[in-house]
Amino acid sequence: xxxxxxxxxxxxxLSAFYRIxxxxxxxxxxxxxxxxxxxxxxxxxxxxxxxxxxxxxxxITRGSKTVGRFALINDTHxxxxxxxxxxxxxxxxxxxxxxxxxxxxxxxxxxxxIVFGLNGHLNYGxxxxxxxYNQPPVFGLPYTPEYYTEYFKNLKMRKMVSFRFSTLPxxxxxxxxxxxxxxxxxxxxxxxxxxxxxxxxxxxYLNNSCFPDHPxxxxxxxxxxxxxxxxxxxxxxxxxxxxAEKDGNAIGFFLWYPDFNExxxxxxxxxxxxxxxxxxxxxxxxxxxxxxxxLQKYQVSHAVQAMILCAxxxxxxxxxxxxxxxxxxxxxxxxxxxxxRFLQRVSGEKMEAYRQYAxxxxxx
Numbered sequence: 421x422x423x424x425x426x427x428x429x430x431x432x433x434l435s436a437f438y439r440i441x442x443x444x445x446x447x448x449x450x451x452x453x454x455x456x457x458x459x460x461x462x463x464x465x466x467x468x469x470x471x472x473x474x475x476x477x478x479x480i481t482r483g484s485k486t487v488g489r490f491a492l493i494n495d496t497h498x499x500x501x502x503x504x505x506x507x508x509x510x511x512x513x514x515x516x517x518x519x520x521x522x523x524x525x526x527x528x529x530x531x532x533x534i535v536f537g538l539n540g541h542l543n544y545g546x547x548x549x550x551x552x553y554n555q556p557p558v559f560g561l562p563y564t565p566e567y568y569t570e571y572f573k574n575l576k577m578r579k580m581v582s583f584r585f586s587t588l589p590x591x592x593x594x595x596x597x598x599x600x601x602x603x604x605x606x607x608x609x610x611x612x613x614x615x616x617x618x619x620x621x622x623x624x625y626l627n628n629s630c631f632p633d634h635p636x637x638x639x640x641x642x643x644x645x646x647x648x649x650x651x652x653x654x655x656x657x658x659x660x661x662x663x664a665e666k667d668g669n670a671i672g673f674f675l676w677y678p679d680f681n682e683x684x685x686x687x688x689x690x691x692x693x694x695x696x697x698x699x700x701x702x703x704x705x706x707x708x709x710x711x712x713x714x715l716q717k718y719q720v721s722h723a724v725q726a727m728i729l730c731a732x733x734x735x736x737x738x739x740x741x742x743x744x745x746x747x748x749x750x751x752x753x754x755x756x757x758x759x760x761r762f763l764q765r766v767s768g769e770k771m772e773a774y775r776q777y778a779x780x781x782x783x784x
Contacts, residue, residue, distance in 0.1 A: 421483045423513060425523060428463075428477040436486045437463065437477055441508045442687060444565065450556045451563050453687040454680060455545060457651060459506050462540050463491060468643035469540060472496045476527070480509060480516065488513060490520065493540050494528055497638035502531045502784070505539040511567050517575060517780075525784055536572055537562075537779035538636055543627075543648060546636070547580055547747060547777030548572075558582075558708050558744045559680040562777060572780035578635065581773035582746030583759055587707075587735055589767040590743075594732045601729065603722040606671075608730040611661035613653060620646045623661065626673050630713035635749045636779070654695050655680060659734040664714065664723040672714030674727035678738065679706040707735055709745030747777055 428437050438456070445451040461467050463477050473495035480488030488509030494502055502524045509516060517536065524534050539545045548564045549557075557563035561582060611619050621642045628639045649656070656677060664672040682704045683694040698704065714723045735743070748755050756773075763771040 423487075423516065423519060424481045425519070426479045426481055428479060433479060434464070434477075436479055437489045440479075440486050440489050440510075444508050444510060445687060448565065449686055450554070451687065452557055452559075452681045452684060454559060454684060454690050456689055458539070458544050458648075461647065462493075462544065463506065467647055468641050469495075469647075471641070473540065475505075475540070477506075478523075480513065482513075488516070492524060492527060493538075494531065495540070495638060498636065500532050501538070501636075501781075502528050502534045503538045503540065504534065504536040507536060507568075509568070509571070511565075513571065517572050521782060521784070528784075532784055533781055534784055535636070535779055535781040536575065541638055541640070541644070542634075542636055543640065543645065547779055550579070550776040550778055552775045556681060558706060559677070560708050560710060561744070561747065561775065569778070575780035575782045577778045577780055579750040580747035580777040580779075581750060581756070582744050582748070582775045582777075583763060583771055584742060584744045584774035585763055585767060585771065587732075587740050587743055590728075590732050591736050593766045594729060594736070597729060601725075603726045605666060606722045606726045607665050608662050608726050609665060610658040611656075611663075613658055616649060616653065617642070617646055619661070620649055622663065622670055623673060623675075626663075626670065626713060626715070627711075629715055630672070635751065655690070655698060657734075659731070662727045662730055664718075664727050666718060666721070666723070671718040671721070672723045672727065673711070674724075674731060675711040676707055676709050676731055676735075676743075678702075678704040678740070679708055679744075680704070682706060702738065705739065705741045707738075707740045707743050709743050744774065746775070 428434050462469060462475055473493055475491055475493050477491045479486050490507040491505045492502055493505050504520055521534055537546055537548050545562060547562045548568050549562055550569060553566050624640050624642045624645045631637045660677045662674045663670045680690060683697055712724060712727065760771050
């Protein structure tokens with residue numbers, strides 16, 4: 421029976437779009453659904469992202485049965501790519517990549533490339549898992565079935581990695597540096613949640629300034645990032661977003677947060693009970709080292725060191741035992757080398773990549 425695509429056009433089909441994810445992961449208890457709100461934000465809108473991007477959700481059907489889903493995203497901020505986003509599919513749909521590519525060529529004849537696994541923007545999520553299928557994902561990092569990679573084996577693979585490490589050496593590092601390390605005039609402050617929109621604008625500015633040459637980067641609008649931060653305002657604490665300053669001006673930022681996936685089991689969305697669990701009991705033992713960046717002019721300053729030292733104080737207080745950083749594209753040799761050197765200097769151990777992910781692309 422042949423595979424067909426049906427664009428989502430009513431509430432019933434929209435429900436089927438979300439429901440297929442439950443079908444895919446019903447026998448995979450390690451999967452987490454804590455980021456489904458991001459999917460709904462982009463699929464349903466309206467959002468700031470939709471002001472410069474079209475999002476077309478499709479069902480994959482075989483006969484009368486829904487067997488998968490995806491969305492084709494055409495973003496004017498990343499015009500050369502058609503993105504195949506929020507892909508989920510049951511097994512044995514080989515050749516699905518070719519069919520989706522044919523559809524993309526038909527619908528977007530002016531685009532030159534297609535990428536599978538980029539969900540609108542790197543800040544919304546990206547990648548298919550390539551290893552560690554026996555472990556639950558850290559919040560913000562993808563978890564997908566092992567057979568997905570077979571669907572895209574004929575496409576160009578662009579790998580990403582994460583690094584996992586114990587926090588104990590960082591606590592020793594903090595003690596070694598003392599209470600007043602010489603940071604050459606660099607100071608660090610926390611996010612001011614009372615001025616969330618203004619602080620988000622600063623975060624957006626630094627993102628756009630620090631990552632223009634990053635793979636798949638597209639400049640952000642302030643409201644796009646605000647729509648991400650605002651729903652998590654009850655979970656994210658002010659110390660989870662740090663700003664490095666020099667002479668009163670922000671020159672870099674460090675975004676980190678606890679692994680909120682440790683609050684849930686199976687396909688549960690984050691809800692009020694998880695917020696209360698976090699605030700009153702805080703069982704979380706892992707943190708996600710998400711983004712750290714400094715304006716080019718200050719990259720040889722002590723800004724990164726200052727922000728990490730600041731964060732370690734809060735991480736120790738929370739009783740966090742492990743951290744995981746990434747994802748980092750393998751082609752970003754400078755960033756990976758810096759990460760390895762820093763982790764080795766702190767821990768005394770040579771660090772290798774822990775989890776691996778990939779997006780897949782092809783010329784159209």
